[in-house]
Amino acid sequence: MGKFSNGRGHDLLLKINLEYKKNGRIVLLSGQDYPLWSNTEISKYFKKNPKSIFIDIEKFPVSYWKNGGYDRLSSYWFKNPGNQNTFINVASIWNTCFYSKKNLKNLIYLIAKRKFEVLPKILRKRKKQVSNLYGGSQWWSIPTELNVKVLDYIKSNPEFSAFHKYTLISDEIFFHTLFKIVADEDYCFQNSLTYCDWTKKGVSLPAVLQEEDLTKLIQIKTSKLYARKFDFESNLDFPRILNEKIRQSP
Numbered sequence: 001m002g003k004f005s006n007g008r009g010h011d012l013l014l015k016i017n018l019e020y021k022k023n024g025r026i027v028l029l030s031g032q033d034y035p036l037w038s039n040t041e042i043s044k045y046f047k048k049n050p051k052s053i054f055i056d057i058e059k060f061p062v063s064y065w066k067n068g069g070y071d072r073l074s075s076y077w078f079k080n081p082g083n084q085n086t087f088i089n090v091a092s093i094w095n096t097c098f099y100s101k102k103n104l105k106n107l108i109y110l111i112a113k114r115k116f117e118v119l120p121k122i123l124r125k126r127k128k129q130v131s132n133l134y135g136g137s138q139w140w141s142i143p144t145e146l147n148v149k150v151l152d153y154i155k156s157n158p159e160f161s162a163f164h165k166y167t168l169i170s171d172e173i174f175f176h177t178l179f180k181i182v183a184d185e186d187y188c189f190q191n192s193l194t195y196c197d198w199t200k201k202g203v204s205l206p207a208v209l210q211e212e213d214l215t216k217l218i219q220i221k222t223s224k225l226y227a228r229k230f231d232f233e234s235n236l237d238f239p240r241i242l243n244e245k246i247r248q249s250p
Contacts, residue, residue: 027141032229033194034239036221036246045225046141049190053183055140056192057176060133069135072168073128075103076121081113087168090118094125121166129160134176138169139194139228142179149182150175195224211238214245221246 025046035042061068075091088106091097098104110118142150154161160178164170183189195217200207208231209217217227232238 023144025141026144026147027193027226028139029194029226030139030228032231033139033226034228034230034242035226036195036217037225038247042225049188050143051186052188052190053140053142053146053179054190054193055142055176055179056136057134057180057189058136060135062135065135069133069173072170072173073133074126076118076126076166077168078110078115078118078166081110081115089168090122092122092125098122126166127163129157129163130177130181132177132180133173134180135173136176137192137194137196138171138175139192139196139226140175140179141193143187146179146183146187150178153178153182191223193223193225195220195227196229211235211241214241217242217246 037045061070065072071089075089075095075097077087077089080086080088088110090107090110091100091103107118107122161174164174167173179189196206197209197213197216198205198207206229208229209227220227230238
């Protein structure tokens with residue numbers, strides 16, 4: 001997950017879907033996801049829930065995020081030039097944190113790394129573009145008809161996308177807020193259909209699912225269609241085991 005790179009990628013996928021005029025479902029998945037049900041069963045499930053938006057979502061402040069998630073929005077976030085997997089934030093001069101040692105250190109570091117785009121940003125107050133913000137896990141599924149409304153809003157409100165260009169992990173805020181804005185009363189918000197293990201100790205989270213997790217996967221199958229994350233390169237036989245144990249279970 002990145003600053004706004006994934007958000008741009010998802011935006012592109014929505015536009016591709018609109019171009020091909022496909023009716024049905026848009027499901028956001030990664031290369032480390034795997035379906036717990038057959039394509040036929042998944043299709044049946046979505047047909048039974050045509051107006052459902054499946055997404056884990058909370059209104060700000062988000063209960064399980066540090067400081068409710070406001071830290072992601074209050075300053076400008078940049079990819080670390082020295083480590084593309086990490087991010088550095090810099091507050092604007094309008095923020096009381098601007099003169100802190102940490103902020104000035106980050107500013108000097110970015111300038112030294114020739115990240116000059118930071119200079120005009122620190123002169124501008126960072127203002128959110130909508131009154132109510134929402135956040136949560138980035139894995140979601142929406143009816144394709146909602147896609148048109150989403151893209152219309154993005155086109156009509158370019159300042160919304162511009163703001164989130166410097167939001168930390170914007171994928172977990174950008175689309176959640178968008179869906180809440182454009183979805184009318186006909187739509188129903190339900191929990192995400194993708195399972196992730198955030199509870200395992202001593203590992204990077206979400207945990208990579210292993211054969212030892214088969215029992216858990218069978219249990220959560222009643223409420224989830226997909227699970228992540230998997231590393232099939234380290235166990236080439238695991239997809240076959242999943243198909244035999246998971247998809248054939250009731």
